[in-house]
Amino acid sequence: MLNRASTYLYQRPKLILALLLGPPMLYMLVVYIGSLFTLLINSFFYLEEFTGLIVRQFTLRTYLQLFSPTNLGIFGRTAGMAMAVTIADAIIAFPLAYYIARYASPRLKTFLYIAVTLPLWSSYIVRVYAWKLILAKEGIISWFLHLFGLQPVLDGILSIPAIGGSSLSLSPIGMFITFCYIWLPYMIVPIQTALERVPKSLLEASSDLGANAAQTFRNVILPLAFPGVVAGSIFTFSLTLGDFIVPQSLGNSRFFIGQAVYSYQGTAGNIPLAAAMTMGPVVIMVAYLLIARKLGAFDAL
Amino acid sequence: MGWSAVKLLTILCQNFMDVEYHSRMSIPAIRFENVSRHFGNVKAVDEANLEIRDGEFFSMLGPSGSGKTTCLRMIAGFDRPTLGNIYLYGQDVSNLPPYERDVNTVFQDYALFPHMTVEDNIAYGLMIKRISKTERHKQVDDMLDLVQLPGFGYRKPSQLSGGQRQRVALARALINHPKVLLLDEPLGALDLKLRQQMQVELKAIQKSVGITFIFVTHDQEEALAMSDRIAVFNEGRIQQVGTPSDIYERPASPFVAGFVGTSNLISGEIAKRITGSEEMFSIRPEKIHLDSTNSEPEKDMLCIDGVIRDVVYLGLFTRYLVEIEGGNDLVVVVQNLKTTSMDVLSAKGQKVRLHWHKDHISRVGG
Numbered sequence: 001m002l003n004r005a006s007t008y009l010y011q012r013p014k015l016i017l018a019l020l021l022g023p024p025m026l027y028m029l030v031v032y033i034g035s036l037f038t039l040l041i042n043s044f045f046y047l048e049e050f051t052g053l054i055v056r057q058f059t060l061r062t063y064l065q066l067f068s069p070t071n072l073g074i075f076g077r078t079a080g081m082a083m084a085v086t087i088a089d090a091i092i093a094f095p096l097a098y099y100i101a102r103y104a105s106p107r108l109k110t111f112l113y114i115a116v117t118l119p120l121w122s123s124y125i126v127r128v129y130a131w132k133l134i135l136a137k138e139g140i141i142s143w144f145l146h147l148f149g150l151q152p153v154l155d156g157i158l159s160i161p162a163i164g165g166s167s168l169s170l171s172p173i174g175m176f177i178t179f180c181y182i183w184l185p186y187m188i189v190p191i192q193t194a195l196e197r198v199p200k201s202l203l204e205a206s207s208d209l210g211a212n213a214a215q216t217f218r219n220v221i222l223p224l225a226f227p228g229v230v231a232g233s234i235f236t237f238s239l240t241l242g243d244f245i246v247p248q249s250l251g252n253s254r255f256f257i258g259q260a261v262y263s264y265q266g267t268a269g270n271i272p273l274a275a276a277m278t279m280g281p282v283v284i285m286v287a288y289l290l291i292a293r294k295l296g297a298f299d300a301l
Numbered sequence: 302m303g304w305s306a307v308k309l310l311t312i313l314c315q316n317f318m319d320v321e322y323h324s325r326m327s328i329p330a331i332r333f334e335n336v337s338r339h340f341g342n343v344k345a346v347d348e349a350n351l352e353i354r355d356g357e358f359f360s361m362l363g364p365s366g367s368g369k370t371t372c373l374r375m376i377a378g379f380d381r382p383t384l385g386n387i388y389l390y391g392q393d394v395s396n397l398p399p400y401e402r403d404v405n406t407v408f409q410d411y412a413l414f415p416h417m418t419v420e421d422n423i424a425y426g427l428m429i430k431r432i433s434k435t436e437r438h439k440q441v442d443d444m445l446d447l448v449q450l451p452g453f454g455y456r457k458p459s460q461l462s463g464g465q466r467q468r469v470a471l472a473r474a475l476i477n478h479p480k481v482l483l484l485d486e487p488l489g490a491l492d493l494k495l496r497q498q499m500q501v502e503l504k505a506i507q508k509s510v511g512i513t514f515i516f517v518t519h520d521q522e523e524a525l526a527m528s529d530r531i532a533v534f535n536e537g538r539i540q541q542v543g544t545p546s547d548i549y550e551r552p553a554s555p556f557v558a559g560f561v562g563t564s565n566l567i568s569g570e571i572a573k574r575i576t577g578s579e580e581m582f583s584i585r586p587e588k589i590h591l592d593s594t595n596s597e598p599e600k601d602m603l604c605i606d607g608v609i610r611d612v613v614y615l616g617l618f619t620r621y622l623v624e625i626e627g628g629n630d631l632v633v634v635v636q637n638l639k640t641t642s643m644d645v646l647s648a649k650g651q652k653v654r655l656h657w658h659k660d661h662i663s664r665v666g667g
Binding site for chain 2: 211
């Protein structure tokens with residue numbers, strides 16, 4: 001019986017394909033694309049301010065609201081943070097990924113791989129609150145700096161207008177540090193994967209043709225690892241763009257996109273504006289990917 | 302007074318340069334002095350001594366793991382000798398990094414940069430040397446002509462066939478005019494027809510550029526076909542260095558006799574019966590004549606009787622397995638000049654007399 005079913009399927013490869021792909025495709029279409037589409041539709045409705053009711057009529061006035069100074073500020077602030085976190089993570093992740101990919105022995109590699117991904121096993125909120133404590137005025141960083149009489153340095157940094165605050169745990173710098181930590185594994189893993197795919201003979205060939213280590217790095221390693229950096233940056237960038245927990249717990253009164261969406265759909269009950277706001281990161285990500293493609297990030301794929 | 306001093310200086314310089322030139326010609330391109338490379342307890346290369354002459358096509362031949370590739374990598378600078386020194390035209394390069402050696406490599410997997418076009422790949426060495434873009438372009442075009450790929454500059458390596466990649470790898474190395482070109486089994490990945498064509502082309506290119514080529518291969522036929530001289534490697538040791546005919550006609554050890562071509566090794570009691578000495582010797586299958594048992598041996602011919610145990614008809618020639626008195630099996634190859642498969646296959650079980658010229662045996666010791 002089972003044999004006959006097996007033969008039946010063997011002779012109909014298209015049926016197998018349909019059976020295998022059907023359920024996930026259905027899920028993708030209905031749950032994933034469908035909800036995104038609902039979001040898109042909602043962003044074209046608007047909230048009648050007097051009645052507090054949502055008017056289900058096609059309009060662009062909700063989108064117009066995105067261009068208010070407050071909302072533009074939110075977009076700029078969030079994108080700026082996402083950019084800074086992405087660049088910092090790329091710089092921190094690259095040497096580590098390079099070491100894991102090229103130099104670590106198989107055992108050390110396994111250990112480092114686990115060490116890198118281990119934080120992902122624990123709750124994200126727990127880690128954010130842990131950082132809140134580390135960065136707090138009475139936290140370990142303050143204490144440590146105090147020990148060496150470096151308190152004025154910290155105070156100096158915190159007094160810088162745009163990024164400072166009353167303490168590390170209530171400032172954009174604190175958020176930046178926490179974001180960098182939280183998303184770092186998402187940057188290390190793709191870069192490491194990209195680097196592992198670079199055959200050793202390419203590095204030898206470069207060196208054989210007269211390039212020293214720095215030239216080999218610039219001309220061979222970096223271009224070939226760049227798709228990995230872009231893949232990692234898609235994670236760090238988009239995750240930072242949409243996050244609302246870190247700004248909530250470590251930020252000051254100035255909103256980030258995630259917070260704004262959260263508050264618009266919650267207390268304000270302005271679902272259309274929340275939906276339109278969500279389209280912001282989507283547009284930013286699409287622009288980001290287009291620029292990355294233009295820069296040749298996917299050429300070596 | 303001033304003028305004659307200048308003239309004297311000029312003459313001195315010319316003489317000096319002549320001396321320089323001549324001495325350079327006699328200095329070996331590569332010299333290994335007691336070179337060993339150990340990986341832990343494994344002696345990949347064990348006390349190798351070797352001289353490779355200026356301008357020759359030199360092959361390093363051996364089975365995998367015999368140390369030939371390690372030797373090549375030490376010349377390139379990817380690996381350093383544990384003991385001993387390597388000289389490139391008299392200069393000790395043992396501890397120089399690859400980018401400070403006037404040596405280029407064609408890699409087994411070609412190692413073309415996948416993110417660059419063919420032109421950028423070939424121009425890589427010139428780009429590193431900061432040669433202008435127009436000059437680079439001109440030289441790349443010349444190189445593409447040399448390797449018969451004109452107009453391929455804009456392509457990516459992924460758009461090329463195996464043979465074409467091979468040519469690009471060659472052009473990328475040759476454009477730097479290295480003193481020595483290293484080739485690490487460059488034809489291994491190509492199919493037979495293409496490989497034979499590339500053998501001829503490589504040899505022709507080597508003649509036209511006049512650079513010393515060092516060619517690593519495990520294919521004895523390839524080594525015999527292309528090389529001026531061959532070094533045969535086994536288990537980290539150089540077994541024999543010589544011209545292809547030296548290696549084939551006068552193998553110095555049982556290993557060389559068996560690895561390069563097919564050999565019949567005969568020793569002990571049977572050897573004594575044939576040659577009067579127990580020392581081991583080798584005789585090539587094609588050098589043995591098959592004859593009827595009542596034939597009289599001619600002058601300077603050695604002979605022994607046997608029974609044909611097996612016959613393999615191979616079209617161009619027939620391979621016989623002849624059991625000789627005393628137990629040994631000898632391989633004999635006879636060209637099918639007049640015989641057909643019917644004739645040769647019926648020979649199975651016949652008694653025969655084998656004979657060969659005494660100069661065709663090679664004493665291999667052991």
